[in-house]
Amino acid sequence: MYETFMKRAIELAKKGLGRVNPNPPVGAVVVKDGRIIAEGFHPYFGGPHAERMAIESARKKGEDLRGATLIVTLEPCDHHGKTPPCTDLIIESGIKTVVIGTRDPNPVSGNGVEKFRNHGIEVIEGVLEEEVKKLCEFFITYVTKKRPFVALKYASTLDGKIADHRGDSKWITDKLRFKVHEMRNIYSAVLVGAGTVLKDDPQLTCRLKEGRNPVRVILDRKGVLSGKVFRVFEENARVIVFTESEEAEYPPHVEKALSDCSVESILRNLYERDIDSVLVEGGSKVFSEFLDHADVVFGFYSTKIFGKGLDVFSGYLSDVSVPPKFKVVNVEFSDSEFLVEMRTCSRE
Amino acid sequence: MYETFMKRAIELAKKGLGRVNPNPPVGAVVVKDGRIIAEGFHPYFGGPHAERMAIESARKKGEDLRGATLIVTLEPCDHHGKTPPCTDLIIESGIKTVVIGTRDPNPVSGNGVEKFRNHGIEVIEGVLEEEVKKLCEFFITYVTKKRPFVALKYASTLDGKIADHRGDSKWITDKLRFKVHEMRNIYSAVLVGAGTVLKDDPQLTCRLKEGRNPVRVILDRKGVLSGKVFRVFEENARVIVFTESEEAEYPPHVEKALSDCSVESILRNLYERDIDSVLVEGGSKVFSEFLDHADVVFGFYSTKIFGKGLDVFSGYLSDVSVPPKFKVVNVEFSDSEFLVEMRTCSRE
Numbered sequence: 252m253y254e255t256f257m258k259r260a261i262e263l264a265k266k267g268l269g270r271v272n273p274n275p276p277v278g279a280v281v282v283k284d285g286r287i288i289a290e291g292f293h294p295y296f297g298g299p300h301a302e303r304m305a306i307e308s309a310r311k312k313g314e315d316l317r318g319a320t321l322i323v324t325l326e327p328c329d330h331h332g333k334t335p336p337c338t339d340l341i342i343e344s345g346i347k348t349v350v351i352g353t354r355d356p357n358p359v360s361g362n363g364v365e366k367f368r369n370h371g372i373e374v375i376e377g378v379l380e381e382e383v384k385k386l387c388e389f390f391i392t393y394v395t396k397k398r399p400f401v402a403l404k405y406a407s408t409l410d411g412k413i414a415d416h417r418g419d420s421k422w423i424t425d426k427l428r429f430k431v432h433e434m435r436n437i438y439s440a441v442l443v444g445a446g447t448v449l450k451d452d453p454q455l456t457c458r459l460k461e462g463r464n465p466v467r468v469i470l471d472r473k474g475v476l477s478g479k480v481f482r483v484f485e486e487n488a489r490v491i492v493f494t495e496s497e498e499a500e501y502p503p504h505v506e507k508a509l510s511d512c513s514v515e516s517i518l519r520n521l522y523e524r525d526i527d528s529v530l531v532e533g534g535s536k537v538f539s540e541f542l543d544h545a546d547v548v549f550g551f552y553s554t555k556i557f558g559k560g561l562d563v564f565s566g567y568l569s570d571v572s573v574p575p576k577f578k579v580v581n582v583e584f585s586d587s588e589f590l591v592e593m594r595t596c597s598r599e
Numbered sequence: 600m601y602e603t604f605m606k607r608a609i610e611l612a613k614k615g616l617g618r619v620n621p622n623p624p625v626g627a628v629v630v631k632d633g634r635i636i637a638e639g640f641h642p643y644f645g646g647p648h649a650e651r652m653a654i655e656s657a658r659k660k661g662e663d664l665r666g667a668t669l670i671v672t673l674e675p676c677d678h679h680g681k682t683p684p685c686t687d688l689i690i691e692s693g694i695k696t697v698v699i700g701t702r703d704p705n706p707v708s709g710n711g712v713e714k715f716r717n718h719g720i721e722v723i724e725g726v727l728e729e730e731v732k733k734l735c736e737f738f739i740t741y742v743t744k745k746r747p748f749v750a751l752k753y754a755s756t757l758d759g760k761i762a763d764h765r766g767d768s769k770w771i772t773d774k775l776r777f778k779v780h781e782m783r784n785i786y787s788a789v790l791v792g793a794g795t796v797l798k799d800d801p802q803l804t805c806r807l808k809e810g811r812n813p814v815r816v817i818l819d820r821k822g823v824l825s826g827k828v829f830r831v832f833e834e835n836a837r838v839i840v841f842t843e844s845e846e847a848e849y850p851p852h853v854e855k856a857l858s859d860c861s862v863e864s865i866l867r868n869l870y871e872r873d874i875d876s877v878l879v880e881g882g883s884k885v886f887s888e889f890l891d892h893a894d895v896v897f898g899f900y901s902t903k904i905f906g907k908g909l910d911v912f913s914g915y916l917s918d919v920s921v922p923p924k925f926k927v928v929n930v931e932f933s934d935s936e937f938l939v940e941m942r943t944c945s946r947e
Binding site for chain 1: 755756757758759760762763764765767768769770771887890896898900901902903904905906907910911912913914915916917918919920921922923924925926927930932933934935936937939941944
């Protein structure tokens with residue numbers, strides 16, 4: 252019976268996507284006598300929590316919260332962080348029932364559910380839990396696996412080429428390109444190898460109206476970008492360069508991270524920098540290195556066929572006896588292009 | 600207002616798919632006072648036409664056809680072929696209105712629409728025309744272009760490989776394999792190169808219950824299959840081998856076609872053998888040769904990734920400046936596989 256309200260709470264939560272990281276996006280609605288009397292969401296990192304926004308909005312409108320029901324995507328926090336605990340606010344408000352999508356996996360947040368029950372508030376758990384978990388997947392991965400959520404995004408021809416026999420790769424896909432900008436607006440960081448920077452000099456910015464640029468992470472193992480000027484080094488976003496080269500020099504704005512440049516080291520380092528999600532955008536070697544670490548893969552395909560050219564996973568090697576690692580969860584198409592979304596079948 | 604009845608006629612027509620070739624599948628319903636009083640379809644090559652079956656069925660049930668409406672997918676024939684003209688039967692029956700999906704593009708069939716109008720029968724044309732044209736696409740291509748309708752079907756990894764680095768290719772896709780057997784049940788012929796026969800020794804049969812085997816067409820340019828035993832040479836289907844080799848010898852059951860083995864020659868020859876449709880199933884070189892001649896391409900993809908291996912279009916060469924030739928018209932997915940159906944954007 253709470254699904255409709257939870258759907259609304261999820262919708263509200265999405266307004267914070269890409270703005271609240273590494274916090275989870277959270278949405279909440281207060282319901283009384285079967286109708287929504289107030290709504291809230293976590294708008295940006297450090298901003299008010301969804302529950303607080305909803306309760307304060309109800310109070311401003313002079314609504315009586317006694318006996319009301321709070322529907323919130325994530326278990327309310329019970330600790331003093333940037334804001335006081337939501338649990339206390341809810342208990343004081345007179346709300347009688349709290350409905351949650353999923354429990355907060357972060358042990359730091361305390362046990363809101365238990366506290367509510369100890370105060371005689373009914374708690375209903377697991378409403379649209381799968382949907383809510385997907386909404387919070389960056390946060391859940393970040394907190395439970397102590398690494399960012401990893402997405403891999405490539406644009407390929409039907410025959411798996413990301414550049415033609417002359418090395419050209421611009422405009423393999425076009426119609427679905429806005430999707431890439433939607434992703435850059437939500438992922439905390441994007442990552443490319445030095446080869447892609449040298450070849451394409453990409454901006455890696457989000458060109459959506461009111462979009463925000465992700466952190467740019469560059470993998471420059473040998474320091475080949477040292478002392479040179481590229482658009483990814485511009486100051487319109489935070490920039491982190493991973494390199495093995497002690498000598499490599501980058502513009503002052505750039506954070507240089509000396510590292511063995513293994514995928515594990517990079518992910519650990521990004522985690523320590525509070526980066527909860529990273530979209531790997533290329534090129535072929537970087538895709539091959541990150542493939543076995545990806546939580547989700549977005550394959551953008553054009554119906555173009557090159558026959559010869561650069562393979563999307565040229566540095567990878569597997570064979571027919573190895574079972575598929577990814578499950579297809581969605582496919583969209585437009586004109587001469589399609590986008591396949593795949594998720595790992597299961598991994599640690 | 601006739602769409603619902605035309606939909607039913609299309610459904611009936613589909614019962615003849617793969618059985619009536621090179622005739623078109625045709626379905627018909629007779630409607631009186633808003634209800635269907637009889638149905639018919641063309642069941643097999645040489646069998647009764649859909650209109651005849653429907654009218655005879657109505658008569659058997661003692662229905663009065665005067666003033667009735669006939670809804671039929673394709674313009675009724677006005678010529679003596681294996682059966683007498685349907686036009687005469689319809690005119691005599693007292694039917695007052697004939698609704699058709701599309702005109703018969705075959706000049707041999709005569710002009711049914713004109714004849715009806717000359718006899719005071721109202722004709723309504725173009726109901727669900729696109730759908731009906733798709734239903735009859737083998738026939739329309741065969742009659743208007745004097746070649747079979749060409750489909751290309753491959754099974755590839757995400758990175759466009761049809762065999763791994765050791766040459767293994769069995770079971771790249773599995774979940775969607777039944778679709779291949781559905782295709783073999785409908786296409787008049789399947790075509791593979793000698794390399795595929797040598798490597799996989801495939802049966803190329805339809806393993807559906809009550810399915811029928813397509814004609815097997817083998818492209819053995821150099822005669823490398825000569826004097827050897829393969830499953831494609833078994834007598835459970837008609838077999839045609841195209842070869843440049845005068846010396847090549849095949850089992851008695853096999854039809855040997857001496858030819859320059861160009862795609863144009865092969866398609867012309869198949870047309871002359873009354874084959875209205877061919878499903879090209881491999882391998883990589885044959886795909887590359889037939890790609891620019893394909894009306895439709897079925898790409899079966901597994902989410903497996905080989906990194907290295909045999910490219911699906913290894914003999915093809917194009918580049919990023921060439922616009923895509925195919926439009927995506929449908930995508931299905933199941934577990935770790937997806938099927939992309941593509942049609943040529945436009946071709947002669």
